[in-house]
Amino acid sequence: QVQLQESGPGLVKPSETLSLTCTVSGDSVSSDTYYWTWVRQPPGKGLEWIGYIYDSGTTIYNPSLKSRVSLSIDTSTNQLFLKMTSVTATDTAVYYCLTEQRFRFDFWGPGIMVIVSS
Amino acid sequence: DIQMTQSPSSLSASVGDRVTITCRASQTASKYLNWYQQKPGKAPRLLIYAASTLQSGVPSRFSGSGSETDFTLTISSLQPEDFATYYCQQNNITPYTFGQGTKLEI
Numbered sequence: 001q002v003q004l005q006e007s008g009p010g011l012v013k014p015s016e017t018l019s020l021t022c023t024v025s026g027d028s029v030s031s032d033t034y035y036w037t038w039v040r041q042p043p044g045k046g047l048e049w050i051g052y053i054y055d056s057g058t059t060i061y062n063p064s065l066k067s068r069v070s071l072s073i074d075t076s077t078n079q080l081f082l083k084m085t086s087v088t089a090t091d092t093a094v095y096y097c098l099t100e101q102r103f104r105f106d107f108w109g110p111g112i113m114v115i116v117s118s
Numbered sequence: 119d120i121q122m123t124q125s126p127s128s129l130s131a132s133v134g135d136r137v138t139i140t141c142r143a144s145q146t147a148s149k150y151l152n153w154y155q156q157k158p159g160k161a162p163r164l165l166i167y168a169a170s171t172l173q174s175g176v177p178s179r180f181s182g183s184g185s186e187t188d189f190t191l192t193i194s195s196l197q198p199e200d201f202a203t204y205y206c207q208q209n210n211i212t213p214y215t216f217g218q219g220t221k222l223e224i
Binding site (some may be wrong): 046047048049060062063064096098100102103104105106108109110111 | 150152154160161162163164167168173205207209210212213214215216217218219
């Protein structure tokens with residue numbers, strides 16, 4: 001069973017870049033079994049799909065975030081990375097890394113709360 | 119984008135009740151509709167995928183039905199641990215989208 005754990009700074013200043021890491025265990029990030037996915041949830045609100053990366057580098061992003069988001073993979077450390085530029089308060093959210101397999105999101109990390117504030 | 123609309127947004131029920139939550143898609147989701155349960159401070163948990171298939175380890179009191187644009191999640195006999203927020207989600211076309219959630223309360 002895949003396990004995922006998000007990490008990174010819990011506080012980011014407006015206009016700066018948010019950088020998160022997701023450490024994967026139980027499978028390789030180079031595996032073609034999964035699409036490695038990010039989803040976020042603002043406090044008290046619903047869920048928003050950010051995008052996914054697969055095949056060690058192919059990415060699909062939500063068009064609403066595409067100009068600011070970049071996903072990547074490091075196979076040597078078995079980690080996933082999310083970078084989001086020019087953040088504002090509306091980017092304050094819990095960020096989840098998870099797996100998509102056969103059209104469903106089956107394994108989720110516990111999430112990491114990121115606050116955008118000066 | 120496919121807009122997902124759940125109803126109701128909140129629901130009060132009692133242990134033992136039968137509960138149904140509906141989800142409507144603004145265009146076809148085909149069979150690629152999933153249901154998740156989320157408890158406060160926790161990540162969502164997959165309950166149902168492909169509209170009606172129970173995820174491994176999920177109690178059989180949960181069931182799903184529907185296709186194309188109209189879907190339902192039914193809990194046949196509510197248990198105390200079922201009080202949570204439920205989300206539908208379409209995996210048919212990117213950007214994948216979620217419903218706004220249904221909060222199930224005592």
